[in-house]
Amino acid sequence: MIVQNQFSGGFQNAPIEAAHAFRAAMTVMARPGEIRRIIGTHPPAPLSVVAGTLLLTLCDPDTSVFLAGEVDTNVVRQWLTFHTGAPLVTADQADFAIGTWQALMPLGQFRIGTPEYPDRSATLIVECDDLNQAGAMLTGPGIKGVARLSLPDIPMLQTNAALYPLGCDFFFTCGDKVAALPRSTQIKAEG
Template sequence: MSAQGLARGFADPARESQRAFKALMWAMARPGLPETFVSHLTPPAPLTPELAALALTLLDYETTVWLDAPLAQQTAVVEFLRFHTSARIVSAPQEAQFALISNASDLPDFTAFAQGEPDYPDRSTTLIVAVQRLAEAPFQIEGPGIKGHVGFGAEPLPADMSTRLAANRALFPLGLDLVLAAPGAILGLPRSVRLIEEA
């Protein structure tokens, strides 16, 4: 695919990536609380504008990224990411520093990804998951950055999401960090959060 046929990236890369990174940092610092995040990108489907903006912010030639099947099967998506980020796309999820998930209802089991190492817990995969919307709050979580506890929800999510979150927290300081990306907002779920109940 020629550069002329690629969807455009950031119009102002420095400013837009800085804005996206700031929103992401706030989302991770205040787990469970939606952070306003508006992307004006028009990437090839099924890559959403929010996933695309976070990818362009976080990925570079030194990073590895895994794509779920709906993304990996679209040549336009692969070429968009390669051109705009230079990141190395890997076929094995455990080799990825980041994973882009377009189909949240078919989210792979967390054990498929790198969990980090005792001496290097940061060597784990960060999952960036597109959801259709942030919904009512069936999950209640507590942990660093949360005053008391906070509720969150999103659609779609796997039916066993509560079990996954509990197992992920049990691995702390290992485990995965998650970012849920909905139209107009993102929500952070670092590995430090603890599920306290599910409605």
């Protein structure tokens, strides 16, 4: 085990590992409810492997990042700054936000895009204790019939979906597992 510092734990071979990580991220965003594994980085605690890899795959000096709650440590700040150069900002300016669901709330503080540019919205990377294909029923683009996914807060996510085509998009991360929930997905509580 290598000693974690801000310089270690990045991609060994960035073009290849980032390509694999993005393919998995794209696949889960295109197929809400599907769970994929992503590895490649060794981020400092409390970041999960998959959250750290997503950040290094998607963030750079052009994207602002909000660190919510207990992930907002000096070690994480230095690690992310060294590997991505992403400016760290407050929630209302963030392109990407990372943290637990409780730390990220309230959802209303994030950008949801504008009617002309709905893409200018935040992507939230939500660290979860558990991630599996059970619980809330999902329908919509990318889903054949119905998919199921364990979601942290169904009413809040239903409110987000009701903003469509505006709204935030989500990655749910747990260890090396990732799933996604775009704003286009309709959510029903388990019934």
